[in-house]
Amino acid sequence: xxLINGGVQLFVGLIMLVMLPINNAAASSTRDHxxxxxxxxxxxEGGYLNNGIIAMCTQExxxxxxxxxxxxxxxxxxxxxxxxxxxxxxxxDREQRALxxxxxxxxxxxxxxxxxxxxxHIGSPANPLCVMDMMxxxxxxxxxxxxx
Numbered sequence: 001x002x003l004i005n006g007g008v009q010l011f012v013g014l015i016m017l018v019m020l021p022i023n024n025a026a027a028s029s030t031r032d033h034x035x036x037x038x039x040x041x042x043x044x045e046g047g048y049l050n051n052g053i054i055a056m057c058t059q060e061x062x063x064x065x066x067x068x069x070x071x072x073x074x075x076x077x078x079x080x081x082x083x084x085x086x087x088x089x090x091x092x093d094r095e096q097r098a099l100x101x102x103x104x105x106x107x108x109x110x111x112x113x114x115x116x117x118x119x120x121h122i123g124s125p126a127n128p129l130c131v132m133d134m135m136x137x138x139x140x141x142x143x144x145x146x147x148x
Contacts, residue, residue, distance in 0.1 A: 030143045034132075038057050058129055115127050
């Protein structure tokens with residue numbers, strides 16, 4: 001049993017080493033920031049990965065991501081002023097921003113559903129790691145949005 005648990009920890013550790021650094025150059029600063037935050041947490045807690053440290057450090061990163069994600073969605077949802085735009089266009093703009101916000105919320109719920117399955121299928125540490133990675137990816141995509 002100890003060998004299996006150690007194998008799961010090694011597997012999860014390898015997933016973390018592979019999943020977070022995979023990125024494109026434009027969004028790397030967002031991913032790098034949260035990758036460093038996770039490493040700092042693990043180091044602060046002794047540097048050894050176990051289920052408790054994985055859960056604690058991923059939750060720390062997820063909390064920070066959710067704060068930034070909420071701010072980013074709010075920032076991107078601010079109405080823009082279009083001089084000379086018709087009332088119909090303004091209404092359309094509001095509808096699109098509402099769809100964007102609800103789409104991000106639906107995407108977050110989908111992430112939780114997919115990752116819940118990963119936790120069931122692979123093992124419990126996979127769930128928070130999956131949520132963390134997918135939320136960081138979502139934030140990186142939104143951070144990269146204005147650069148394109």
